[in-house]
Each structure stands twice: as structure tokens, then as C-alpha cells.
Amino acid sequence: MQVSVETGEGLQRRMKVALPAEQIEAELDKRLKQMARTARLSGFRPGKVPLKLLRQRYEEQLRHEVVGDLVPSAFAEAVTQESLNLAGRPSIEPILSPEERQYGFTAVFEVFPEVELADLGGKTVQRPQVEVTDADVDEVVQRLREQRKSWQPVERPAQAKDSVVVDYQGRIDGAEFDGGTGSDVRVEIGSGRLMPGFEDGLVGASAGEQRILELSFPADHPNPELQGKAAQFAVTVKEVEEPVLPEVDAEFVRSFGIAEGEVEQLYRDVRENLERERRRRTGERVKAQVMDVLLEVHTLPIPESLVKEEVQSLKEQAREGLQGNPQIDLPDSLFEDTARRRVTLGLILREIVQRHEIEVDAERVRAAVEELAASYESPEEVIRYYYGDRKLLGSIESKVLEDQVVDWVLASLTVEEMPMSFEELASADAGAEA
Template identity: 35%
Template sequence: MQASVEKTSAIGRKVSVVVPAEKIETAVQNRLKQLSKRVKIQGFRPGKVPMKIVDQQYRGTATNEVLGDIIQNSLAEALEEQKIVPAVQPDILPEQLEKGADFKYTATFDVYPEFEKLNLEGVKIVKPESEVAETDIDKVIENMAKQQLTWVERKRKCKNGDRVMLDFVGTVDGEEFAGGKADDYAIVLGEGQMLPDFEKGVKGMKGGESKDIDVVFPEDYNEELGGKTAVFKIDVKSVSEGKLPEIDEDFVKGFGIDSGDVADLRAEVKSNLETNLEGQLSSTIRQRTFDALLEQNSAEIPEKMVREEAGRMVEEQKNQMLQQGIDAKLLENFPAPEFETLKPQAEKRVALGLLMMEVINKEGLKPDEDRVNARIEKMASSYEDPSEFVNYYKSNQQALAQVQSLVLEEQVVDLLLAKADVEKEEVVASELLNMQ
């Protein structure tokens, strides 16, 4: 066997292999002998068919069957000899095989890229730090109270924060348009449910009042209405003011806290906020660390790996939509995004995965068992039966592997940050958690 390697790009390789005719013929003859033991040809007993006839009728079948094994074995031998490790499954292009002639084929593939720097020595990383404030707890409880908001009808002009029940009909040049009509439609003024001109026109009206208002649609609204002015006939049926519940014992018990003590509710809210904040802080520093690692390691990434990752991204999106309750039948005709649209993110994910693998292999990292156990225990703490949760994760290899992967990722981040120039930054918890 002869093999030669051509470098087609920074990571692209083309291996040309020549397998001697004698080796091919020997393999074909051995395969024909195996076939002769079970082929059935009229006039001959099983196992007694002359090899000449078997050769005439089954050479093509035997050749096709052995070529797959020959390609697999010869390519493995060539790659080992050349000390090449493909990053993806090679694409094989065989030449037409002629009887008595050497067999030739080429294998094209990408190898793993070589990265320049696998640490962040001297690289500045801003690490956010934050604590939950009493005002953050107040904000959460306020939002909890808003979930139990009740509406009380008022005989006055409406203002921001009021719920207005109304009928409306919109026309452009005297003609009604699709979506421009509704009965018993409720809007809360100031929440931006409707266009600004619409809310401005409704504000100040009372129950039982009617009037026409002009509404200008934004240029980019849609092809039919963009930039046009519509006239809406508004009939206000009622105006209601929101009434928040008292933060008392009944309110607290409504959220599953049997003591009914507001202090216990605040403690529960604080604990949840701290958990969320810890996760957000960890996510932010992890992202900044990995972005810094990517910035100093620009390299060509195997496109086949990128395309496979893009495919996984599409499946992830579909699964998320299914979890949100979207009908699976609707997703059957769901158009997949173009590869070029997904390519930048897919390329980033693949590059980061390869970089992490390099760091892990170079440093000989393995999941820290204590950290794995601690993470599982923490995850279990929010369940009614923590021990059952822990036992499931420790007995389910797939579930355990997911936790081990997360812990290993944390260890990579810790390792990278240890050599980075870390600068701490105080961040307001409510901003980090996007609290409204």
C-alpha cells in the first residue's frame, strides 16, 4: 500500500491511497470462497458450485463487499503511518476499479486546528460581584402582589395604570382594515399594549364616552398600514383602577409559607434571589472568560463540525418550541434557518468546544467528585424528597455525565482565571437579574 498526504488548507488534508491489485484480488477470492458455500445455482448442490461459475456471477458483489473493508483498514493504516487524526469523518472518493489493476482512492477531511494560547496569562477579565439588597426583595414582593391585582370600577377619567374596557373600529380612507376592530377589549394604559397615538387618544375618557381619534402607524408597521393615518371610533365601556392586596398573613400563606410571617416570605425571596444571582454571576464570568479565550485563538474550524452543530441548534430550537406548547405538527413545516445565518454562532460553539477539550487534555483535568456531589445536593435541595433526586442522578449515568460536564467546565474557568488579570466590578443585583 502506498499513501501520500496533501495539505489543502490550514486544517484540510487529502490522503491518496493505492492498494496493490494482488491484495484486492486475494480479498475478492476469499470472499468468493465464502459465498460458494451458500450460493444456490440450479443444477448444483449447495457448496458444490464450481468457483469459475461463482466468480462469473458474484465477482461484482464480492468486490463491492471487500472494498469497504479495504478502504477502512488501509485508511486507518495510512493515517497511523502519517500520524494524522481526522477531526471529522473523511469523505472517500474511489476510482473505478479495473480487474488486475491497483485500486486507488482519496480521502479528504479536516484535522483539529492548532490553537495559539490555551491560557489567559496577562489578559484582563472583569469579574462582576453583587449582593441582594433589601430593595430587590421589595421589588419581588411588589411583583408578587401585582399578580393578585384586583380591578375596581371607577366613575372618572382614565389615567396611566387604569384598565379600560372598550370597543373600537379603525378605518383608513373610510375603509375598515384587518385587525382594526374589537369588542370588549381591555387595555392597561401606560403598558404599551397599543400604539402611542391610540393610548394618548383614549387617556382621559370615561365609561360611556365615545369619540374618534387619529392614529399614525409607524413606517415599518406593515406593508398595508405603514405610514398611514387611521381613524378609530372609540367606545369606552368602563374604567377600572387596580387594587393591590395587603401584604399580610393571608397573602404570605397564599405563597405556601404556613407561618404567614412576612419575615419568612422575605427570607424565602432573598434565598431565591441569591440562587439566581449566583447563577447569573457564574454565567457572566464564564462567558467573559470563554470570549477572551476565543479572541486570542482565531483558527479555521472544520466546516463539517460547524454544520453538525448548526443542525443541533435547529433541533434545540424545535425542542424549546415543543416545551412551550407549540403543536408538533406545525413544526413539521417549520422552515429551518439558513446555514449562513446559524454559522457564526455554530462556529463559535465548535471553536469553544475544541478549545476546552485542548485545555482539559493538556492539564489532565477530570471532574472533581466533591464538586459534582455538592452540585447534585444543591439541585436536590428544592425537591420534596432530596434523597430520591440524589439517588437518581448517581444511578443514571447520562444524568450524572451532564453534571460532571458542568463541573468540568467550571474547573476550566477557574484554571483560566487563575492566570488572568482579574479586575472586580460591583454590579447592582437588580440590573444583573433584569428585574423590572
């Protein structure tokens, strides 16, 4: 088998492989003879069709099949022979010239770049120093109370956090529009669920009162026909209710699955959840900074084929999130920057793992699974489930290995401790995610 490789633009390679004509023709004759044993053609008994006739009819088809069957193993052998490190799938075109007894194929593909690990000296990351306080726990319990609040009618004007039951009729330029009418609609003042100004316009209103609200739809409203349009809403207030929060007692505690109804247990569970969240957010904050440093100090070409694959993966994830319209056609450009970042980081992390022979730590994997399972009602069952599913466990192993690489990089960086509250940690991460 003869192999030649040409270097194309960037990381592209063009490999031409010549297959032995004797091997192709011998396999072709073998398949023709096998076909002759059972072939059926009009005018001939089964198995009695002349080989010459079968060759005339099927030789070209069988020749393509023979070459096609040999390509995968020949390609793998050629890649090994030439010590090529493939990135992405190759594009393969067969070569068939029986007159000249030339057979083979041309494969076009990209290879992984050589990654030179850069010096990380002088680079700094900041690690949040956060303590979960009693106030943080109390705030979560307060939110849990608000989630289970009930409503009580009041004989007073509406105020912030009240619930107002209304009928409304909207018009644009004097004409009604789709979605502009509502009956017995509950509006929680201050929730921000309705268009800007609607909830605020009900502050001070009493049951039985009618109001006219002059509002404008936001410029980025989901309905293009309403974007930026001025609208008038005639609103009738039918009822005003105030929130009533439940007491933190045994009944309240049991509603969260704590069978004994112990209030202290609820507070312990909330604190444990906050501690897990603190560790997760702190780790992600540090990891993001480490990744930024790695991108800053490394410049390398990246295989476009891997970028395209990553773009498609990101598009698929985005479609899954669009439950209302999963078939929407999202442009590749929307995901390209993220895809390039991921591919570049993947190449750098891969080189660090290989160069320093970092292997996934089984104990850290177990700890990660146990931490994930701790938030479920039956942790042991969740742990068995993960260890019984190779794909699920593999996702945890990949994350743990990435964390180990982050730890390795941190050993070469200056790490500054940055005190902050849990609220600041959470709000900073929320801003980064947005």
C-alpha cells in the first residue's frame, strides 16, 4: 500500500492511498464466483449463469463495493503508518481506474495542532472566601415561606406584593389586538411578570375601581407586531388580596419531605444545601478564571472541523431548550465564538493531561457522585444509578478530570483570597451567566 501526504492550508492534510491492484482484482473474481453459485437470470437455471455475463452486468458495482470495503482498514493503517493525529472526520473519495489498474482513495482531513504549553508565571486568579451565615439560611427559609403563601382579601387599596384580580381590555390606536383581553386575571404587584408599568399602575387601586393605563410594549417584545407600540388598557379591579405566609412549624417542615417535622432539621438541610452551592459556585468562579488565563497565554490554530462539530452540538442543545419550537433554524454564527473557545480550551487541557500524565481520581469521582446524590431523597439509590450507567459516570469523570487540571494550573498561578458574602457570590455568578 502506497501512501503520500500533502500539507494543505492550516491543519488540513490531503492523503492519497494506492491499493494493490492484484488484491482488488482477486477479491473481485472471488465475489463474482460466489455470485455465480446462486445467481438467477432469465433464460438460465439458478447457479448456471455464465461468469462472463455476470462480469458484464455486475463487475463495476462489485468493484466499487470491494474498494469501499477496503477503505476503512486501509485508511486506519495509513494514518498509523504516517503517524497522523486526526481531528474530526475525513472526507474520502475513491479512485477506480481499472483500465490502468489503479485503485485507492483520497482522504482530506485536519490534524491536531502541536500545543506548546506556555509559562503561567505572573498570572493571578481570585478565589472567593465565603461563609454561609445564619442570615443566609434565614433568607432561604423566608423564600420557602413565600413559595407557600396564601392570599387573604383586604378592604384597602392595593400595595406592593398584593395580589389583584382584574379584568382588562387593551387597545392599540383604538383597536383591539390578539392577547389584549383578560378576565379574572391574578396580578401580583411587583412580580415583574407583566409588561412594564402594568403592575405599578394598580398600586393604590381598590376593589370595584376602574383605571386606564397608558403603556408601551418593550422594543424586544416576543411579538414583532407589538414591539414598541403604545397601548391603552381599561382595567377593572375586582378584588385586592394580601399575602399570608405560613408559620415555620411542623406542618410547614413536613411539606418539604421531612417526615419528623423537626424545624431544626429544615434549617440544617438548608445550610447543607447552601454549603454545596457555595462550593459549586466558588469552584466554577475559579475555574472560569483559570480558563481565561489559559486562553490568554496560548495562541494556537484549531481544526475547523472540530469547531463545526461543536457548533452543531451547541445548536442541538439550544433546540432542546426551545420546547415551543424545537425545529427553529438557528444560525451557526450564534454559536461560533463559544464553539471556538471550547475547542481551544479542549486542546490545551488535552495537552496538559497527556504531558503531565494526569489520570482521573476515582476517590474524587466517588465524592462528586455522593455530593450530587446528597440533595436527593434516596442518596444511595442515586449513587447506584450513576455507577450502573457508564455514560452518566463518564460525564462525572470528565468533570473531575477537568477539575484536576484546574488544580494543576492553580499550582502555577498566584491565588488571591477575596472575601465576599454568599449573596455577592450568587449575584456575581448570575451576572456572568447572563
